[in-house]
Amino acid sequence: MxxxxxxxxxxxxxxxxxxxxxxxxxxxxxxxxxxxxxxxxLPIVKYIVDVYTENKIGAGTDGNIFINIYGECGDTGVRPLEYSLKNQVDNFIIEAVSLKLIRKVRIGRDGIGAGSGWFSNKVVVHQEDGRYEPTTFICDSTDVDVHLKIFGEKVTRDKIQLITSKNIKSKYERGQSDRFTIDCYDLGKIEHTLIGHNGKIIGARWFLNWIEIDVPKRRELYRF
Structure with missing residues (x-):
């Protein structure tokens, strides 16, 4: 070149x-x-990637899985992985220019084929020569845009993009609660909600525990 x-x-x-x-x-x-x-x-090193698939019905996938590993010195680019079965640990070797300390991974599937949903538990990445400690990533957060729709007895509030968290800079991470303020007219008693994300990132997946909606003017607190 x-x-x-x-x-x-x-x-x-x-x-x-x-x-x-x-x-x-x-x-x-x-x-x-x-x-x-x-x-x-730059030296080429081998990264051992251990992908853990959860022991749940439908957790495995025969869709195409990809991973991108990010470190101090860049990233590996998107790399294909083989199929993952339920309650299984899959081991992969990825050769790449040394990234030094591993910062994060982005892993997902393309959604093609039967059983393309996938419940990944965690990903462990370590350098084959043992120069750096293994890095573990728990797979229950998301980087995509989340939206909420609220259905009240009087009226329905259209989709709201939950963009800016009032209490946490990095939204939707494992083990945390994100707080948002929404200004709208009186919906009456809240009956149910609809929440989801845009799925723009390949393999985007998010495990949500619950939603609480506090309506101070009505002195009402809802939990879904």
Whole structure:
């Protein structure tokens, strides 16, 4: 590869198959750059990824699963994983340029095929050479946009985007409660609610315990 502005040439050596049947059966390779202005190429390391699927009915999936691992030095890009079965731990090896400390992962499925829903319990990532401690991520939060619709005896409040939490900067994380203030007319007695998310992120999944709605003017507190 040649940088047109500098005329600097970079070489990316592979020396491995891109095949599901040859070598280590990987279809994606990350190749560090080599060139005159690069004193030392970034090292390629192996990450062991353990994916835990919950022991619940319908928890497994035969859809296509993907993961992206983020660290101090960037991310791996989206990598495909194989099928996950109910009550099972799947182990994968991902080769990538060293990310150093692992910060987060984004994991999900494409929703294609029967049984494309998937209940993942947790993901554990560790470097094969043991240089860094294993990092565990619990899979019960979401990064997507959440909306709420409130049905009252007098009138229904249309979908409300729950964007800015009053008490927590990072919304919808494991083990926390998020508080939102909604200004609207009197709905009367609240009968039920409808809550969901836009699903724009591949594999977006969120485990919600309950919702509380406090109506100070009516001195009413609802829990759904």
């Amino acid at each position: 040649e940088a047109l502005k500098t005329d600097q040439e970079y070489i990316f050596h592979c020396r491995k198959w891109l095949s599901k049947t040859e070598d280590d059966k990987q279809m994606i390779r990350e190749l560090p750059a080599e060139g005159l202005d690069i004193s030392r190429s």
